[in-house]
Amino acid sequence: MAQMYRINADRLRAAVRYLVSGFGSQEREIELVTENLVQANLTGHDSHGVGMLPRYAEAFLEGGLKANAHIATKMDSGAMLSLDGQAGFGQVIGHEAMELGISRAKEHGSCVMALGNSHHLCRIGAWAEMAVAQNLISIHFVNAYSRPIVAPFGGGDARFGTNPFSVGIPVAGKEPILLDFATSVIAQGKTRVAHNKREQLPPGMLIDDKGHPTTDPIYGVKPPYGALCTFGGHKGFGLALVCELLGGALAGGLTTSTPADGKKRILNGMLTIIIDPAKLSDMSLFGGEMNAFIDWVKASPPAPGIDHVRVAGEPEREYRAERLANGVPVDENTWQDMLTAAQKLGVDAAEVRRLAGI
Ligand SMILES: NC(=O)c1ccc[n+]([C@@H]2O[C@H](COP(=O)([O-])OP(=O)(O)OC[C@H]3O[C@@H](n4cnc5c(N)ncnc54)[C@H](O)[C@@H]3O)[C@@H](O)[C@H]2O)c1
Structure with missing residues (x-):
């Protein structure tokens, strides 16, 4: 340790x-x-x-990550945007893209935004948080273009990235729902974190370079590489596939079927759908029904060893409070x-x- x-x-x-x-x-x-x-x-x-x-x-x-780069607009029809991230820092590119997408969703009621060629967009929930802060819903399908590190369900080697998916929903009177996860059973960085901490991974997360199950995070960190598994078997694989097709082929124009060049850059493609719920629904009915459902699921009796049911976004708020304090x-x-x-x-x-x- x-x-x-x-x-x-x-x-x-x-x-x-x-x-x-x-x-x-x-x-x-x-x-x-x-x-x-x-x-x-x-x-x-x-x-x-x-x-x-x-x-x-x-x-x-x-040379795979460019400092001081900004988004470039490729196509713009108002509520539909196609942007290029010019291999700039994802933290800047994602921020600029979301600012633009949010302004268009406010104007038109929704915005579909395709963003390609951004360097690592990092925690995708950060982009959903930007929309939610403006009372907008946002949905993100993302592909990760780098060395493939995740195996398809039923496969024995890595064919794509950890392809994250995120949804943010503002909830009147409550904290927002912020669903944000990799479609691999764990994010790749968690193999690095486990390896750095000299810890083993739980079973069922990783296969070794021969396609056999392993708990040693080294197979995610150094050659000979193995592969991460998708979460939920074929279901996670299905979502990863959709992220690759929408975030990669549609938004980024680049999927992992074109082998990465072995370099360290991580490019993300992201298809984002931003929706103003006030243009679709009576907001008091929508808010009331969401509140009722969230209260209902959270009232489920906790399973053994669990203190209470949490909804997406809650663990992150708990972490934030604890880490700000300690x-x-x-x-x-x-x-x-x-x-x-x-x-x-x-x-x-x-x-x-x-x-x-x-
Ligand atoms: N940019 C990229 O290429 C890339 C690739 C993969 C992952 N990521 C990011 O990595 C981060 C971590 O992903 P992950 O898959 O390890 O996340 P994770 O497995 O920790 O899952 C996080 C999601 O599950 C919810 N959650 C966690 N515990 C819960 C509980 N007990 N009850 C109810 N809900 C719960 C969280 O609120 C959150 O929505 C994400 O921010 C993701 O966007 C980015």
Whole structure:
């Protein structure tokens, strides 16, 4: 078990801001990248938090991730948008795309937005949160273009990425529903987190390089690679397939049937549907029925070992409250990888450490 630091969120922000300056990013990019990564840690998704920076640094140094890039519009018919992310930081590209999509959904009642060629869009729930904050519903189908790491149901090797899916629904008088998950049984970054912590994975998540079940996260981290399984067998595979076809072929124009070049960049394609519920429904009826249903499912007697039923978005809020109070856990291996990345980017690693208070 690797040593674990608990870093105050503001100190972590300060350290990450300084590290991200090594990409040559402008102030707004530094802020968007930092906040997005720290929020991923705060919401409990360490696989998509500050530990992504070493991978981003490698992608940047190889030329696969571009600093200070912005969205470019390819097609625009008002409520339908096709955008290119120009391999820019997903934290900036996703933010700009959602700002535009949200403004169009407010104008037209809905917006269908295809975004291709963005570098890693990270925690997809962050984009649903932007829509929900404006009382809009948003649905996201995403493909991940990099080295294939997930096996199809019934298959014995990796053929596609962890293809996340997310839905955000604002709920009057309650916290929003925020469904956000990888279609692999776990996000790929969780194999890195487990490997860095020197932990085994539960059975049923991974196959080795021969296609046999394994619990050793190394098969997700270093060659010879195995593959992650999809969640829920053929059902997760079906959703992953749809994410690849809509997020990849339709929005991104790129699926993993074209082999990745072995480089470190992660490109995401995302098909987003943003809906203004006020244009579809009587909002008091909609709100009342949602509240009634959420109360109804949450009143189910808890299963053994569970304190209460949670709905999507609730665990992330619980994590955020706990981590804001007690600090963000960062394991020693991840932290060392971040310091190495800082050095590669020409940033003073000792200053990163000092800012984090470690
Ligand atoms: N950009 C990319 O290419 C990419 C790829 C894969 C995953 N991701 C991101 O990785 C993150 C982690 O994905 P994951 O699959 O590990 O998430 P996960 O398995 O932790 O599932 C998260 C979802 O399940 C809900 N949930 C969790 N515990 C629950 C409980 N006890 N009861 C009810 N609901 C519960 C959460 O609220 C959330 O909606 C996501 O933010 C995802 O967008 C990104």
